[in-house]
Amino acid sequence: MVGGLKRKHSDLEEEEEERWEWSPAGLRSYQQALLRISLDKVQRSLGPRAPSLRRHVLIHNTLQQLQATLPLAPAPALPPEPLFLGEEDFSLSATIGSILRELETSMDESPQNPVAPLSLQNEVPPQPDPVFLEALSSRYLGDSGLDDFFLDIDTSVVEKEPAWAPPEPPHNLFCAPGSWEWNELDHIMEIILGS
């Protein structure tokens, strides 16, 4: 759970009552929010008890659906790194790792319009999480990709500054290096990718 920047339920609820149109940007932010939520769940399931296999499989299948609807560059053939939780072969978590790698690759490319996927009746996309996007982009993108990436996403509602900071590790925005959130996300990525 990413500290105080986790979305409050009341905010989500208010937005669900508004009407949203499925612009490519809106859809993408929805997908990314779902991705963030799903990763959160995977990380939280690593506890002292054997995680529920049913829950794990359902989250994994949902992630795969998400992956199918996000624009992807041809995935590099990376060997999955098994994540063993005790003796059981929970290496299906490794496919989550490979999904992340593919997403990281896709975010390097200039974004295309996502293929119109499933109809999400009446559901309203939550706002893109600035911490998540910020940390992900800061860690994985080169300087040139940053501006193009953010062009696609309408962050005007959540932006606190008039323009995004120059592409260097942000100092004072939501996720400074060495900050609690930065380390937390790092930690999550390391566990999942087994690095």
Add this chain to the structure above:
Amino acid sequence: MNYPDENTYGNKADIISTVEFNHTGELLATGDKGGRVVIFQREQESKNQIHRRGEYNVYSTFQSHEPEFDYLKSLEIEEKINKIRWLPQQNAAYFLLSTNDKTVKLWKVSERDKRPEGYNLKDEEGRLRDPATITTLRVPVLRPMDLMVEATPRRVFANAHTYHINSISVNSDYETYMSADDLRINLWNFEITNQSFNIVDIKPANMEELTEVITAAEFHPHHCNTFVYSSSKGTIRLCDMRASALCDRHTKFFEEPEDPSNRSFFSEIISSISDVKFSHSGRYIMTRDYLTVKVWDLNMENRPIETYQVHDYLRSKLCSLYENDCIFDKFECVWNGSDSVIMTGSYNNFFRMFDRNTKRDVTLEASRENSKPRAILKPRKVCVGGKRRKDEISVDSLDFSKKILHTAWHPSENIIAVAATNNLYIFQDKVN
């Protein structure tokens, strides 16, 4: 929408995790998160008070399972009782199966109202007597004592499940039973604890290819060779053990085609079946998924014959319910004795009943305020939009921490047991 708040539970160990009447309805067993089993017994109706229905009082309480630690895998094993199933009564004692994630136990519950006294070699406290002091021989006699109900573990069926046990089901031959975990189903003989037969195995060779798990399983009530199991993809398979030893090939496959207009990222999660139950007649099966209850005719595999909406107003809230984990809640469903009414739980301590004949349904609430003795339950209504009437509750006011996952229906009478977190409610039909 209220965020589930764990602090409202009070003592977490008291959270009821399973409820089950025995075959006569005389006994009602509950299991809880703390590994305890509490058995209630119905009072015999006295001739003097014919209008006062028998009430259920505590009959026996015992600790069935303890928390364990698997040192090999460095994992805790919860003591929470997942399921209780009664065996039919064959003598004065009662037998039930109780299970946690890993181990099934057979318990014998029996009454003792006499005790032997007058041993020759022991004194009344059980200490050995000095043989030199024994000068006469006497026969021990049974003397009455205060009624004591004792529960003893007669069998422990362990080490047969790598994954979490979600179901147990006693076979109609009363000699065998099955236990099902996420990927396998095992058949046991009651007399043999060190061996079980694997009858279903859906574990893929490569776990990365795993996309589906077993969610529930049950034997047919009359045909001892037939059973069903449900999956996280919303399918039900009926298997015949006479066909082969390993029932990997199903005899029947029940699946409803997806409605394309309802498709979302959460379609699969909400189609995951959380409970499957044969009707008493054995002609139908009922399944519960996140939003609906469905009745299937065993002779028709391509779609259910009846579908009931439990709380369809949640369909537009699925993203939030995914975020707060409520979408993974596993609701159970039950038939009444004549298979004419089905019941299942919902949120806000609501539970729903559907009359299959009249097609009428009702929403009731299990709460302290509504449940004073002999109070009549008032139907509740959830307002889904527009103007909310006085008695209605809006979707956003529902308390998602108050979920009714477990209910039970007396085998022949209109008596229901409803578990609301750590409270048990027993409702009876009003006497005319």
